[in-house]
Amino acid sequence: MVALKSFAASGSTENVLSDLSLHIADATIKPNLVCAFYDCDHDDQAILDFLRKEFPDAAILGGTSCAGIMTEAGLGGAGSIGVLLIEDADGDYGTAGVRLEGDAADCAERALHTALENAGCAGELPELIWIYQTPGQEEAVIEGLRRVVGDRCPIIGGSAADNEVAGKWRQISQGGVMTDGLVVGVLFSSGGIGFMFQGGYEPSGESGIVTRVVYGSAGGSGIVTQSCGRQIVSIDGRPAAEVYNEWLGGVLAEKVEAGGNILVDTTMHPLGVDAGKIEGITHYLLVHPDKILENGVLSTFASIEEGTRLYSMRGEKARLVDRAGKVASAATATLSGGLSNLAGGLVVYCAGCMLAVGDGMPKVSQAVASSFGGMPFLGCFTFGEQGAILNKNAHGNLMISAIAFGK
Structure with a gap:
């Protein structure tokens, strides 16, 4: 059985983590995987220390997201932190972080093997690979991952963002905080996974x-x-x-x-x-x-x-507002059992689209929440999007990815 919970709050790092701690204490969930995305003005090390303390046995991945996050409760806005907890006692999850020094493809290949080892699944084919990385070498990262899995496994994720395209993006895994890194997550879900990768133009x-x-x-x-x-x-x-x-x-x-x-x-x-x-x-x-x-x-x-x-x-503003919900619906439709089997989801929405939509963004989070039937989800806003389109893993811009987790 797979269960998801999302939590979000806005304010100073200290205040948000205090707020999240209260919510998490009331939640009856023991996550195997923790995803965390947050405004770049927050203290990464404090966030990572908090997650390690709260969830010592969970795999961790995440990083900065342009102007905050969104969940089923709405748009987090500036200064927000969002956390998605995924509990799956019958599944396997592992993450690994690596700095992208030298050959990025080699770095990605090494990180994937380490993530598989951390999941206890060395040499196995994951149901999905989730990545979060510094912008600039996305194609090389996908090349390195494809050396191991080809296109037999979808590679979904995003490029970490800041608020002003000023290079203040970061990535986190249980290994630490990076400014020039890649985090690879391998997901072997017991409930199945649906996904979709599209643009709204x-x-x-x-x-x-x-x-x-x-x-x-x-x-x-x-x-x-x-x-x-x-x-x-x-x-x-x-x-x-x-x-x-x-x-x-x-x-x-x-x-x-x-x-x-x-x-x-x-x-x-x-x-x-x-x-x-x-x-x-x-x-x-x-x-x-x-x-x-x-x-x-x-x-x-x-x-x-x-x-x-x-x-x-x-593109048109109205299309970009509607598209996120349609992508979430399409991802859910690929899941065995569809919406009736949905435990929750992850969404990657281009930061460029987010900034263009502006005051229409609350409608975007509402559209995703409706498409996911009100189930928990976490969305980040990125400077590059990765996904599988027509059975080929690729990097694009101004795109939307959605992952639907089955129960």
């Missing part, structure tokens, strides 16, 4: 082929290892920023000339990659452009391969 009509990217080398060898990267030089043989600006009707003209940050300007107008069709409907993996660099180079929050067709996408 549609194509606007324009598209083009990526004809050149800036890509790096492996370590200090100078050897190019892949023709993909996070700086798009050209689309259809022309400067990428110029083409993208034309797709957006010229709204970026000044920044095409001078360069600069375009993160806010492009939240409702990302790029999309065709991920394939489900029941005849094309699904897109979204990519968020963040800067225009010298010579019209377009910087993005996800890696793009040369030869990829990029689609201009558009």
